[in-house]
Amino acid sequence: MPFTPFHLGPGAIVKAAAGRHFSFMVYGGTQVLMDIEPLIGIIQQKPILQGYTHTILGALVIGTVAGLIGRPIAAGNPLLGAVSFGSLHIACVVTGALGALVVAARFKSQGRA
Incomplete structure (x- = not known):
């Protein structure tokens, strides 16, 4: 399945362990680069969405490219450092809660709840 956020879970675990x-920015960028091929396949209505970029060799090439161009961007x-970690975490919790409320309200208004 293209464009899945499930890839971010393992990346978050590795980030927590490796510090x-x-x-994580380069990892996320790699996921975007990996999903360009399935996006093109969806647009062109191809029956196979994950081709060469989803092989070991393709992933190594894309990971290397993402690592080379991602580090200077992140650095x-x-x-x-413009926002403290504490403030950033509070903002993430608040926006996540607001997003959950919006989703719940939409489901309720559509009669799904």
Whole structure:
């Protein structure tokens, strides 16, 4: 299934374990690059969506490219450190809760709940 957020779970676990030795931004960018091929397949209505980029060799090439172009982007981020981790976590919890409320309201208005 293309464009699945399930890939981010293992990445978050590795980030928690590896700390500064693992770039979650580069990992997420790699997932986007991997899913370009399925996107093209969806647009062109191809029967097979995951081809060469979803092989070991394709993943190695894409991971290498993402690692090479991702590190300078992450290191040069002028907003890095602009918000404290505590404030960022509070903002994430608040927006997540608001999003859950919006989804619940939409389900309720459509009679699904």
